[in-house]
C-alpha cells in the first residue's frame with residue numbers, strides 16, 4: 001500500500017541524505033566540466049587572421065549557429081557606424097562546417113585584399129539573420145621602416161590566469177599576437193568544442209587594442225591541437241585548421257613590412273621537421289626581411305623537458321643548421337610551460353653572434369620547474385609570462401612580462 005505524505009517538504013533523514021548526495025554529485029559534475037561548460041558559443045564575434053600579405057590583406061572570421069544565406073562584409077577607411085550602405089568596400093565571404101562537429105555551426109570568413117598598408121579600416125559584417133553587426137576596426141601592417149611590435153605566448157588554455165595575461169598583452173598595443181601552440185587544449189577532439197569556445201570567448205573579449213582596433217591572431221600549431229586519429233591533417237587538428245584561416249597550412253611565412261620575416265613552423269604535429277626543411281631553406285634564402293624570426297611549439301633548447309626529446313633533437317638536426325646559416329636572430333619556443341632565455345647559440349654551442357631561443361610557452365598553463373644547469377640556458381624560471389618583441393630596422397628587442405604586467409627580463413636578438 002502506498003502512503004502519501006501530507007508534508008512533502010519534511011523529509012526523513014535517509015531521504016534528506018539521498019537528496020544531499022544527488023545535489024553533491026550534480027555540483028561535482030558541473031565543477032569537473034570546468035568553466036567552459038557555462039560559456040555560450042562566441043557566435044557573431046569577429047576575430048582576425050592572415051592568409052596572405054599582412055600589409056594588404058586581412059581575414060575576418062565569425063561563427064554562427066547556422067549557415068548564413070549570405071556572408072557579406074562592408075569596409076572602408078572611414079567610419080560609417082550604423083550605415084552599412086555607406087561603406088565603399090564590399091566583399092563576399094565563404095562558410096564552411098567541420099565534419100562531425102555536433103552543433104553543425106558555420107564558420108564564416110571574408111578575406112579582404114588589395115588594402116592600403118599601414119591603414120585603419122572600419123568594417124561590419126552580415127550575420128546569420130541578415131542584419132549587419134556593429135562596426136569593428138583593424139589596421140594593416142605598414143610597409144615601411146616603422147617599428148613592428150608583436151606578442152608571443154604559448155600554452156594558453158582557458159585557465160583562470162588567461163584573462164589577466166590577455167588583457168595585459170592587448171594593452172601592449174601589439175600589431176598581432178602569436179600563440180605558439182597549445183591554444184585551447186581541446187586535443188583536436190570534436191567533442192571538446194566547448195573548450196575552444198571558452199578560449200575564443202577569452203580571446204574575443206580581450207584582444208582589442210587601446211585604440212579600439214581588433215588584434216589579429218597568428219596561430220602556430222602544438223601537440224594539444226591534434227588528436228591521435230589517422231585521418232587528414234584537417235581531421236587530426238580540426239579546430240586549428242577549421243577555425244583559424246591561415247592559408248590551410250601549419251607552416252607559413254609572413255612579411256611584416258621590410259624588417260620582419262616571420263616564419264611559423266610545425267614541430268611534427270601534422271607535418272614532420274624533415275618535410276618542412278626544404279621549404280624553410282627557400283624562405284630563408286629569399287632576400288625578404290631584414291630580421292628573421294621563427295616560431296614553433298617544441299623547443300630545440302628545452303628548459304624543462306629532456307634535451308634528448310625526439311622533436312627537440314629533430315629540430316636541432318634539421319632546422320638549426322638553417323637558422324645558423326641564414327642568421328635567424330630569434331626563435332620563439334613553447335611547450336615546456338616556463339620562462340626561458342637561452343644564450344646566443346650557433347652550431348649547438350654558445351656563440352655571441354648566434355640565435356637567441358626564447359620561451360618556453362607559459363601564457364596560462366601552470367608553470368613547471370626549470371633546469372638552469374643546462375649549458376645553453378642564460379636565464380629560466382618557473383613563471384607564467386609572455387614576450388613583447390619590437391622589431392626596428394636596427395634591432396630586435398624582447399621583453400618578458402609576468403602575470404603582474406611588469407617586465408622582468410630583457411634582451412636583444414642578433
Ligand SMILES: [Fe+2]
Nearest residue numbers: 182222223335
Ligand atoms: Fe605542448
